[in-house]
Amino acid sequence: MKVTIFGSGYVGLVTGACLAEVGNDVVCIDIDAGKIQRLNQGEVPIYEPGLDTIIKRNMAAGRLQFTTDVDLGVSHGLFQFIAVGTPPDEDGSADLQYVLAVARSIGERMRDYRVIVNKSTVPVGTADKVRGAVGEVLARRGAAIEFDVVSNPEFLKEGAAIEDFMKPDRIVVGTDNPRTTELLRALYAPFNRSHDRMVCMDIRSAELTKYAANAMLATKISFMNELANLAERLGADIEKVRVGIGSDPRIGYHFIYPGCGYGGSCFPKDVKALERTARDVGYPAPLLQAVEAVNDRQKEKLFEKISAYFGGDLAGRTIAVWGLAFKPNTDDMREAPSRTLMEALWRAGAKVRAFDPVAREEAHRLYGERADLILCDSPESALQGADALAVVTEWNVFRSPDFDEIRHTLTRPAVFDGRNIYDPAHMKAQGFDYFAIGRGTA
Ligand SMILES: NC(=O)C1=CN([C@@H]2O[C@H](COP(=O)(O)OP(=O)(O)OC[C@H]3O[C@@H](n4cnc5c(N)ncnc54)[C@H](O)[C@@H]3O)[C@@H](O)[C@H]2O)C=CC1
Ligand SMILES: O=C(O)[C@H]1O[C@H](OP(=O)(O)OP(=O)(O)OC[C@H]2O[C@@H](n3ccc(=O)[nH]c3=O)[C@H](O)[C@@H]2O)[C@H](O)[C@@H](O)[C@@H]1O
Structure with a gap:
């Protein structure tokens, strides 16, 4: 299947490399020309065990390419993954400027049906904003082209990212129609063999699931740290x-x-x-x-x-x-x-x-x-x-x-x-x- 990934950071690179590894034809895009140049010279800009080998193997096989060429990216993939950063804004909320910029880029260039898959961690309601941003640009172009927006949050851990992606505990997919659910099921089939790990739900629940998972894990750690501070004072x-x-x-x-x-x-x-x-x-x-x-x-x-x-x-x-x-x-x-x-x-x-x-x-x-x-x-x-x-x-x-x-x-x-x-x-x-x-x- 043809896949385009926007954002060649931790999540984008691992997603792109692993999807290529199972036979997909993947184009990874980044606005950071230096990063793309290094990748094209065979240099992986982040330290992630195993990533280097998979990237090199799939580049050599012609299944994985890196570019800053957005036209190429949008024309290439049926699946358009968004894996750009969502850093905290001044008020603590997630800054969606990069996600929405990608959405607009896709809207400006798409010529036929696209599935826009959001992998970045984003607040509930972001899929609606992505849909709105794409729709607005299409309307301006006077182009009536169909597209779907999917929430597919990522749960990988840095340092174990390849293993987490290749053998996921779960693949959360939030959609609003069965057609996209089936397309995502087909894309993820190689990672979903031994038993069904796909957890399908509505888009808002999928968006919240990601925050719920991280907040639960952070809560466990803070709980233990609170108890640790208490133990110190109690001689335990x-x-x-x-x-x-x-x-x-x-x-x-x-x-x-x-x-x-x-x-x-x-x-x-x-x-x-x-x-x-x-x-x-x-x-x-x-x-x-x-x-x-x-x-x-x-x-x-x-x-x-x-x-x-x-x-x-x-x-x-x-x-x-x-x-x-x-x-x-x-x-x-x-x-x-x-x-x-x-x-x-x-x-x-x-x-x-x-x-x-x-x-x-x-x-x-x-x-x-x-x-x-x-x-x-x-x-x-x-x-x-x-x-x-x-x-x-x-x-x-x-x-x-x-x-x-x-x-x-x-x-x-x-x-x-x-x-x-x-x-x-x-x-x-x-x-x-x-x-x-x-x-x-x-
Ligand atoms: N790092 C991690 O372990 C995980 C991160 N996430 C989420 O995934 C998202 C991405 O995180 P990271 O990969 O860590 O970020 P990162 O900062 O490593 O990479 C983001 C990349 O997106 C690029 N970018 C920005 N705007 C772009 C555009 N318009 N077109 C193409 N590329 C663009 C940046 O240049 C950068 O290389 C965030 O929402 C994060 O919360 C989710 C699970 C795990
Ligand atoms: O959303 C994300 O980006 C990712 O965030 C975390 O992954 P990550 O931040 O790579 O690293 P963790 O292994 O979760 O560790 C996070 C921090 O918690 C600390 N930690 C972890 C576990 C623990 O028991 N105690 C503890 O202090 C670690 O030292 C580290 O500083 C989650 O584990 C991933 O599932 C999620 O996809």
Whole structure:
């Protein structure tokens, strides 16, 4: 089948590559000419395990092309996917300018029937706006061309995106007629073999399903972080509590890991956007507000602990930071807890020596050259001349380091573990001053 994807970011690239991998003929469009040029030179602009191989294989097979040519894109695909960003506007609502710009581009160029599939995360009612935008342009052109708009939210996780797309838990499809449902069923058939994973519904419910999923996951994390803060004050260990509650299948083990807060491009913006949607319809959504407030506070936790350890005076100190990405297996630093920590350390006059297995370039892009940030080549080199170590992202490489080396290299034997990856008893036995999240017994 012929597919066009607008937006060659995390979602667009993974969607395009995976649809090509199962035999579709895919054109990916982006307005960022630099990105398209890099892709055409065989360079994948994001770090996502496995993506590189699939892209190269399908480009070589002629099933996947990258272009800035919108005319080509609109004439190519029966399916026109929208996978552009929906960043938060000033008031927290999702900014739909990119989505609607794509809708207008399609309307301006389409010559026959098109299925416009929205994969971006968008507020309830956006499909109506997309339909309106396309319809308006068609009317201006005096063109009576049929089209459908579908909501097909994406649930992939960065770092595991290929696996999530190839073996989805569910494929949510919101349509307003059976014809489009069947077209989407045919497109997704290769990913829907062992049992029917397609969950078909009306468009508004599909749009809300996406926010509901992310808000539920963010709620679980903030709930655990709230309990972690309580456990610290009560002399209890949140990690014991986590296992104690996760063993109840009604609760489950997923997404109940406490830590230094959730980051990434989605949870923070989607909780905000849903809260904003709720406010717009006269419901203040107190639970969502609390989820966000707890997370904002949680991102300050590591700094508070470090500052308290050094008696509130961090001027002239150097802190080693392990992990910059918002989670392992990605180079994405959007809303990453490492940023909250580093920026607070800088404000307090401290220096940072940071190491991340893949996000170094991204950190450099975000912060440029500055005297108080040294981006290091290895975890060990980040420790050189540092007074304490903060672990912010639980990359595997940090899980069993040479503890003797850490203790001997740091000027103070202080480890601040934002992801609870070390054993408090072991750290104490090794002579560390060890601070974790919610481990009141540590
Ligand atoms: N990143 C993730 O893990 C997930 C993201 N989402 C949602 O998917 C959407 C896209 O997210 P990402 O892929 O992370 O964004 P991204 O920022 O990585 O990529 C968006 C791309 O769209 C391009 N673009 C903007 N306007 C365009 C236009 N008119 N024509 C063609 N390309 C255009 C940008 O240049 C950029 O390359 C968002 O709504 C996000 O909430 C949903 C599930 C997972
Ligand atoms: O809409 C989206 O963009 C995506 O958002 C999340 O995916 P992602 O942001 O890639 O990453 P997650 O693995 O969900 O982690 C998000 C944040 O929560 C934190 N987290 C996660 C799990 C946990 O138990 N505790 C915790 O603090 C992570 O460290 C990370 O900072 C969802 O998991 C995806 O299903 C969704 O498609």
